[in-house]
Amino acid sequence: MRSMKDRLLLVFYHDVILLLLTWHCGGQSQMIGPTQPLVAITGDDIILPCQLDPARDAVDLTVEWSRHDLKPRFVHLKRDDAEPVTQNILYSRRTSLSVNKLKCGDISLKLSKAQVSDAGMYNCLVPEIGAETGMELVVGSVSSVVMEISKVENVIFFKCKSNGWYPEPRVFWLNSQGNQITAESTNSAKGSDGLYTVSSTVTVNKRQTYSLTCRVQQKNINQTEEAHIHVSGDFYLVQCNPAVPITINLAVCLISIGTTALLIWKCGQKKTKISKHDEDENELHQTEMKEKLQRECEGKKRLEDELQNNEEDLKHVRRTIEKLMEQKTSLKDQREKLNTLLQEDKAEMKEVMKKLEKENSIHDKEKKMQKRGDKKNDLEKRTEVHEELLKMTEKLMEETENIIIQMTERKGKLEIDKEQIIKHLREKQKNERDLEETVRETSERH
Structure with missing residues (x-):
């Protein structure tokens, strides 16, 4: 049996522990x-x-x-x-x-x-x-990024835009290697709803292929939205070759000179009396004819080179038209898909509006009404995005159609130039044969 002293100590320890627990539980909370x-x-x-x-x-x-x-x-x-x-x-x-x-x-x-x-x-x-x-x-607040393309003379403009950001974001342009490039202009505006609209533009030269990324970023809320675009060099127009008409005019002049010289030479052959003076003149005339023959050969070579350049340009234009037609077909398909999505959005919006009107008439619970309202807002935003994409697609289709028309006109002109070059080349070849025959006959007589 425990002694009285041990019992008193046990009661004392129990009271101390209880006091500490009471003090801890009733102490100041944080x-x-x-x-x-x-x-x-x-x-x-x-x-x-x-x-x-x-x-x-x-x-x-x-x-x-x-x-x-x-x-x-x-x-x-x-x-x-x-x-x-x-x-x-x-x-x-x-x-x-x-x-x-x-x-x-x-x-x-x-x-x-x-x-x-x-x-x-x-x-x-x-x-x-x-x-x-x-x-x-x-x-x-975060929103998607929309990109547009426009062309003014020899410069292509790439523009990206995004509505409905908060806090104010930053805009970056990146090339295909992921390196940042400098924008021509970047703007930011705060609307009456407190949200920011940002836009940025970069420009590039023709005859180049570009893959660009527009990145809109807000680090405070750790949010980033991007849009990508790829444009092939074949999208740009082919410049006309001014050497074609110049070469044709030069060939016509050479043909006229050669024909006139040939007539003069043939008239001189009708003379029956040949003297030493005449022989000297004939020798001189033969030398001149050889020189003319050489010039005819040079003119023929230029025409052949011009014909080759013309065929290369014509081939490139035809290939470009084919690619533009493919792009036009793709844009047409995209437009049809966007129209389908817009029709679906409008149908769904109509259904949501009917349900909202019905709920208002029978006093449905406000929570359901709020849910319907949120869905309506989401549909409005989605419809706005689809409409912007459709607008951009139609704009690209219009520009593609204009380029196809210009390229088709260019193709027709190249084909006409080709026919003229072939015609003049044949005349050159005939004149060359006549001059060679004349020089040969003159050599045999002397």
Whole structure:
């Protein structure tokens, strides 16, 4: 049996431990919150974390969530399990606390359908125990990137645009190797809704193949959107060769000179008396004829070279027209697909509007109405993107059609030039044969 002294010591130790436990449980609680800014994207739900330490039941405690830059300042207010009161209208029906989590000291706030106006400093407070903490919420908005192509004389303009960003993003252009290139101009504008619209343009020269990427980036919310485009060098027009008409005119002149000289030489052959003076003249004439023959050969060679260049240009133009026709067919298919998507969007939008009208008439629950409204907004945004893509496709189709017309006209001109060159070349060959025969006859006579 234990002695009385041991029993007294056991009771003493028990009282000390109980006193320490009571002091610890009834001591000052602290609040634990995030040390880094929280990030949300518009339309998303987010949890603003806040935890009592040590953990305790907070169901019966008053919980205040507030922003000091607002009036009224309360984002969410809980008193004796009652519904939130004096809440700022910006947060109406968008905030809530979990009862199960409150029992464990977790007073984190759920914020639904985040908006750009939700960005700011939030304060979490339990007045009864003086526990308080603050945190920053950053709300971002992201949008897709649209690219356009336009042409002015010898310069091609690539433009990218994106609407509906927050905070203000930056725009980068990258080449096919991923290296950054300098933009000609970059603009940013803030709309009445607080969202930013950015646009940027780069220019390139003709006769080059380009693969470009336009990147819109916001580092604060860790969001990036990109658009890519590839343009082949065959897309650009082929420049006319000014040497073709010049060479043709030169050939005509040479033919005229050669024909005139031949007639003069034949008239001189009709003379029956040949003297030494005449022999000297004939020898001189023969030399001149040889020189003319040499010039005819040179003219023939130039025509042959010009014919070869003409055929190469004609081949390139035909190949370019084929590729442009393929591009036109592809753009036509894309336009049909976009029209189909737009029809589907409009049909779905019509169905959503019918459901919204029906719900309004029978007083359906506001939550369902909100869901229908969100779907309607998503459909409107998707329809806007499809319409922009359709507009760009139609613009590209129009430019492609114009280029096909110009290339077809160029092809017709090259074919006419080819026929003229062949005609003059045949005349050159005939004149060359006549001159060779004349020189041969003159040599045999002397």
